[in-house]
Amino acid sequence: MSYPKIIVDLKKLQKNVESVVKHCETEGIFVTGVTKVFCGYPEIAQAYIDGGVKYLGDSRMENLKKMKDLDIEKYMLRLPMISEAKDIVEYADISLNSELATIKAINNAAIEAGKTHKIIFMMDLGDLREGFFSEEEFLNTVEETLKLSNIKIVGIGTNMACYGGIVPEIEHVEKLGYFKALLKEKFDLDLEIISGGNSATIHLVEKKSTGVINNLRLGETLTIGQEPSYEKRMPNSYDDVFTVEVEIIEVKEKPSYPIGKIGKDAFGNIPTFDDKGVRKRMICAMGKQDIDFGTMFPLDDKIQIFGGSSDHIILDGTDSETDYKVGDKVKFKLEYVAVLRAMTSEYVTKEIIK
Ligand SMILES: *Cc1c(COP(=O)(O)O)cnc(C)c1O
Numbered sequence: 001m002s003y004p005k006i007i008v009d010l011k012k013l014q015k016n017v018e019s020v021v022k023h024c025e026t027e028g029i030f031v032t033g034v035t036k037v038f039c040g041y042p043e044i045a046q047a048y049i050d051g052g053v054k055y056l057g058d059s060r061m062e063n064l065k066k067m068k069d070l071d072i073e074k075y076m077l078r079l080p081m082i083s084e085a086k087d088i089v090e091y092a093d094i095s096l097n098s099e100l101a102t103i104k105a106i107n108n109a110a111i112e113a114g115k116t117h118k119i120i121f122m123m124d125l126g127d128l129r130e131g132f133f134s135e136e137e138f139l140n141t142v143e144e145t146l147k148l149s150n151i152k153i154v155g156i157g158t159n160m161a162c163y164g165g166i167v168p169e170i171e172h173v174e175k176l177g178y179f180k181a182l183l184k185e186k187f188d189l190d191l192e193i194i195s196g197g198n199s200a201t202i203h204l205v206e207k208k209s210t211g212v213i214n215n216l217r218l219g220e221t222l223t224i225g226q227e228p229s230y231e232k233r234m235p236n237s238y239d240d241v242f243t244v245e246v247e248i249i250e251v252k253e254k255p256s257y258p259i260g261k262i263g264k265d266a267f268g269n270i271p272t273f274d275d276k277g278v279r280k281r282m283i284c285a286m287g288k289q290d291i292d293f294g295t296m297f298p299l300d301d302k303i304q305i306f307g308g309s310s311d312h313i314i315l316d317g318t319d320s321e322t323d324y325k326v327g328d329k330v331k332f333k334l335e336y337v338a339v340l341r342a343m344t345s346e347y348v349t350k351e352i353i354k
Pocket of ligand 1: 221
């Protein structure tokens with residue numbers, strides 16, 4: 001198999017999922033396994049199912065299509081485009097929504113397909129990405145949606161810690177409780193799903209502060225085994241489900257400080273350097289197009305990442321006990337952004353270990 005290569009360990013992934021699902025069950029929460037970080041590869045999504053998630057979720061239609069044969073209900077996580085209403089009805093069972101025009105378009109597509117489509121209304125509780133901000137608009141939309149023949153309102157939800165970086169806390173849970181009660185009072189609606197957020201919300205499970213929440217949509221926590229709000233490891237989880245292997249294409253002793261007047265680098269930034277003298281510099285054949293340097297960590301912890309460009313990673317191999325040579329491979333474990341980029345890059349071979 002060619003390099004660079006990302007290796008996905010399905011046994012470890014399933015273990016992570018089992019641990020997190022069990023953890024969430026203690027507070028009556030069922031898990032939607034979010035597949036976008038690995039581009040919806042069905043073999044990988046199957047490990048989520050085997051690990052006990054109740055639903056799958058993805059933000060991209062292409063990924064939902066790849067998973068169409070998996071026998072489990074699926075969420076469309078990103079607000080649908082009106083132009084994809086037909087596909088939403090065909091490939092997703094539930095979608096997250098905040099726009100009446102879109103919901104009407106989905107209803108029309110559902111009528112044509114002879115199906116009922118379920119929706120969750122998204123509430124913006126301050127992170128300022130998607131969701132209703134005005135209570136009045138929300139109530140009007142619910143009222144109008146109730147008139148649509150092929151749409152079923154199944155829940156409300158929110159998403160935090162994405163755009164605004166707002167940490168989900170008990171006050172946000174209480175707001176969801178308020179909206180749930182409001183729909184009961186105004187429209188006699190009994191919501192089956194209160195979808196409390198993404199991985200950044202799971203810290204509330206341990207604190208037993210999840211209130212009305214009975215669903216979390218989890219990607220990072222399942223794949224990396226980490227709770228992102230306070231960066232705590234999940235119990236009984238692996239941080240190396242995803243690793244990457246890159247090949248060394250040059251090894252030379254060179255200074256660590258560039259020679260000449262420093263202008264812009266390949267990405268238009270003015271770089272800064274520490275002068276550490278002459279070092280053993282190792283160039284690997286992978287770059288920023290395929291990976292994120294800030295979320296990849298060498299398994300040989302004596303190696304440092306100097307930096308790189310679109311197609312190159314430059315490593316400092318001076319302190320390593322291994323005498324790396326051209327053609328040798330270097331392994332890294334990956335966190336979320338690096339996994340996302342490596343799985344998305346067509347230049348990276350995917351190896352799935354069962
Ligand atoms: C990506 C996404 C998630 C999952 O996020 P993680 O941080 O990976 O858990 C959940 N909900 C929505 C709406 C998303 O877009």
